[in-house]
Structure formats: C-alpha cells, structure tokens
Amino acid sequence: MANEEAFLRKLFQDFYQKHEIEGPPETETREFGYGIFGRKIVNRNFAFRDKKALNFFLRQSVPFFVSYSSALYRFPSRRPMEAKELLSADLVYEFDADDFHGLKCGRKHDFWKCPKCGKEGRGSQEVCDECMTPLKVEQWFCTDCLDGAKEKVFALLEFLEDDFGFSEGIAINFSGRAGYHVHVRSEAVRSLSHSARIELIDYLTANGLNIFSHFKKEATFFSCPPQKEKVGWPQRILFELVSLLEEGDVEKISIMGDISLTEAKRLVRERKQILSSINERRTIPSIFGRVSSKGESKSDKFWQSFLGGIVTKIAPIDRQTSIDINKIVRLPETLHGETGFISKDLSRDELKEFNPFDDALAFSMDETVKVFINKAPRFYLAGREFGPFENLETELPLAAAVFLLARGAASLR
Ligand SMILES: [Zn+2]
Numbered sequence: 001m002a003n004e005e006a007f008l009r010k011l012f013q014d015f016y017q018k019h020e021i022e023g024p025p026e027t028e029t030r031e032f033g034y035g036i037f038g039r040k041i042v043n044r045n046f047a048f049r050d051k052k053a054l055n056f057f058l059r060q061s062v063p064f065f066v067s068y069s070s071a072l073y074r075f076p077s078r079r080p081m082e083a084k085e086l087l088s089a090d091l092v093y094e095f096d097a098d099d100f101h102g103l104k105c106g107r108k109h110d111f112w113k114c115p116k117c118g119k120e121g122r123g124s125q126e127v128c129d130e131c132m133t134p135l136k137v138e139q140w141f142c143t144d145c146l147d148g149a150k151e152k153v154f155a156l157l158e159f160l161e162d163d164f165g166f167s168e169g170i171a172i173n174f175s176g177r178a179g180y181h182v183h184v185r186s187e188a189v190r191s192l193s194h195s196a197r198i199e200l201i202d203y204l205t206a207n208g209l210n211i212f213s214h215f216k217k218e219a220t221f222f223s224c225p226p227q228k229e230k231v232g233w234p235q236r237i238l239f240e241l242v243s244l245l246e247e248g249d250v251e252k253i254s255i256m257g258d259i260s261l262t263e264a265k266r267l268v269r270e271r272k273q274i275l276s277s278i279n280e281r282r283t284i285p286s287i288f289g290r291v292s293s294k295g296e297s298k299s300d301k302f303w304q305s306f307l308g309g310i311v312t313k314i315a316p317i318d319r320q321t322s323i324d325i326n327k328i329v330r331l332p333e334t335l336h337g338e339t340g341f342i343s344k345d346l347s348r349d350e351l352k353e354f355n356p357f358d359d360a361l362a363f364s365m366d367e368t369v370k371v372f373i374n375k376a377p378r379f380y381l382a383g384r385e386f387g388p389f390e391n392l393e394t395e396l397p398l399a400a401a402v403f404l405l406a407r408g409a410a411s412l413r
C-alpha cells in the first residue's frame with residue numbers, strides 16, 4: 001500500500017498548497033488531532049496559535065484526517081485533559097449515514113465475505129449464516145443514505161430553533177464521508193453545565209416523556225394536547241400522527257402500531273372519522289374497543305406503540321449521541337482520508353441541495369489513473385455512474401480513483 005499512500009499524500013499536499021483552511025472560530029483555544037492513511041486519529045493535543053500556523057502544519061505534515069475540539073481551552077496542547085483548563089464548549093451533533101442505513105439501501109451497496117467458509121452476501125449482518133463466524137461488512141453509502149442523515153439535521157435545527165430559541169451561532173458541515181455535523185456556538189450554549197447538556201439530550205431524545213400525559217385516556221377516546229401550545233413534543237407528535245393518517249400507508253401503520261395488516265387496513269378505512277375527530281373535537285377515538293383504565297386494552301397497546309413509533313421517527317438524535325465535552329471532530333474544509341472528499345462547510349440553504357458525490361469533490365474528473373479494483377458496488381460521482389467492479393483493472397477519473405484507493409478498495413497499476 002506504500003505506493004497508494006504516497007500517491008494520495010502528494011494529492012492531499014497539492015490540495016493544502018492551493019487552499020487556505022479557515023480553521024474553527026477561536027483557533028488558538030482548540031485542541032487538534034490528526035490521522036494517517038488508514039487511521040483517523042493517531043495523535044492529538046496539538047494547538048495552533050493562528051490560521052497561518054494551522055495551514056503551515058497542513059502543508060508540511062499533510063495529515064489524512066484533521067480533527068479539532070468542540071471545547072475551548074486556556075492551554076489546548078497540555079496533557080492530561082485537566083491541565084488544559086476548559087473555558088467553554090460548543091455543542092456538536094454528529095449524524096452518520098451508517099445509522100440511517102435502511103435495509104433497502106444497504107442491500108444495494110454493502111457486502112461481506114466470510115473469512116472462514118468464503119460465503120459471500122449482500123447487506124449488513126453480524127455473523128455468516130453458513131458457519132456463524134463474525135463478519136466485517138464492507139459498508140458503502142449513497143445519496144439515499146446521506147439524505148437520511150440530512151433529514152435528521154433539519155429536524156434538529158427545528159428543535160434547536162423552535163423549542164430552545166437557539167438560532168445564532170449554528171454551523172453545519174459535511175463530515176467528509178457519510179454524514180453531517182451541527183455545531184452550536186452561541187454564548188448561551190457554550191456555558192451550559194454538564195447536567196444541562198444531559199437535560200438537552202433527554203429532551204431531544206424524548207427520554208422521560210410520558211406520552212399519555214399529553215394524550216390523556218378517557219373512556220372511549222384519547223384527548224389531544226391543547227391547540228394553544230405551538231411547539232414542543234405533544235404538538236409534533238400530533239402533527240406527525242395526522243400526516244401518517246393522511247398518508248394512509250397500511251404497511252407503515254401496521255409496523256408502527258404493531259397490529260396486523262387487516263387491522264391497519266380497517267384503521268386506514270376509518271381514518272376520515274379519526275381525522276375529523278382530531279380536527280373538530282381534539283380527540284382520538286379508541287378504535288379497537290374501549291380504553292381500559294388499567295391500560296391493557298387493544299386500543300391502549302396500539303396507541304402506545306404507534307405514538308412511541310412516532311417519537312422514535314421524529315426524534316432528531318438518538319440516545320447514543322455523545323456528550324463527551326472533550327471529543328474532537330472533523331475540521332471543516334479539510335480532506336477526509338477515506339474518501340478524498342472535502343468536509344464542506346454548509347449554510348442551511350446549501351445543505352438542502354448538497355450532494356457530496358457532486359459537491360465535495362477535491363480532485364479532477366478529467367485526469368485519469370489506472371487502478372486495479374478489488375471490489376466496489378455501483379457508485380455515482382459527478383454525474384456519472386461507476387461499477388460495480390470486481391477484480392478488474394481499469395482507468396478511472398482521478399476523483400473516482402481516489403475514492404476507491406483511499407478506502408483500500410483499489411490499488412495503483
Ligand atoms: Zn462462513
């Protein structure tokens with residue numbers, strides 16, 4: 001691989017020679033880290049006194065990955081952590097397409113080969129279905145899975161603005177591979193304590209939300225949250241409930257409500273009455289018989305499951321979201337060493353139209369390189385489709401070659 005590493009390093013060096021990286025706000029208070037070919041972080045506890053020093057480092061050392069701290073420190077390069085003296089910290093939310101890999105998408109571009117028996121398959125799974133050996137799945141990503149991550153970004157922005165009034169100091173960037181990062185840097189956020197940060201996560205994940213305190217049970221119906229509340233979880237749930245009923249997707253309703261397709265069909269048939277009951281009387285009929293005071297009737301179970309499914313669907317982040325104040329994340333506008341893509345800074349409007357496979361390319365589509373491709377699914381880049389490839393020598397545009405070489409799916413010829 002030495003050849004490939006040197007080849008990529010030369011390209012990355014050219015890129016950093018030609019581009020000046022802006023660096024994060026208050027560069028001098030940030031801790032930096034970097035990675036080499038095949039390893040995202042090999043070294044951290046670096047600091048740069050300004051933008052010039054940062055760019056000098058990029059041109060001289062040519063890292064394959066560059067990360068910086070969401071925290072601001074008095075002495076960012078000191079070790080251990082406590083010696084850095086924390087000043088404050090941005091909030092950072094990471095959205096990775098890996099988490100929104102729908103089965104459909106994954107079956108299109110992910111694959112595995114069992115190291116023991118040699119069986120091959122598509123999609124993601126943990127063990128070989130022939131011999132139960134643990135598998136390492138080759139995960140790829142496409143515009144569809146990235147759009148899943150994008151939807152969550154917009155959902156988060158809505159929560160931040162509507163529920164918390166955070167509209168200042170929000171920055172968005174592409175991660176350089178398969179996701180997006182949202183940074184909140186307003187003063188109000190930076191001074192939040194650890195417990196306030198946990199509370200924020202609790203709210204965004206609806207942890208501890210008691211749905212039936214907002215959709216109260218009566219004998220033959222559930223009441224809806226009052227109309228005067230314009231924002232917040234109850235209104236969001238209600239809004240989504242109405243959209244799902246209007247959409248009337250039987251399969252979706254049966255899965256989310258954990259009922260049979262026949263029952264879901266019945267519900268869809270009766271949705272007109274349900275919708276007018278919601279709109280006119282602000283009540284949801286119990287549908288499957290009376291509501292039990294013990295909360296065990298079929299209607300109780302259905303609404304519990306259905307409303308719970310709505311919460312999961314519209315929650316902008318999941319419980320796994322890190323609140324590690326000391327973490328380091330991709331530095332915007334630098335290259336990602338596994339794709340050769342630029343981790344583009346994006347305004348909200350730019351994000352709407354953004355497709356990394358068109359808009360994050362750092363290298364030429366006109367120049368070509370001869371490569372040997374081990375295996376790659378069909379992928380899209382700059383208006384063209386490539387692959388699928390398997391054990392094939394071919395000539396590719398530079399950007400496409402880098403995309404494969406960087407992740408080790410191809411070698412130079
Ligand atoms: Zn096997």
Ligand SMILES: [Zn+2]
Binds near residue numbers: 105143
């Ligand atoms: Zn996909």
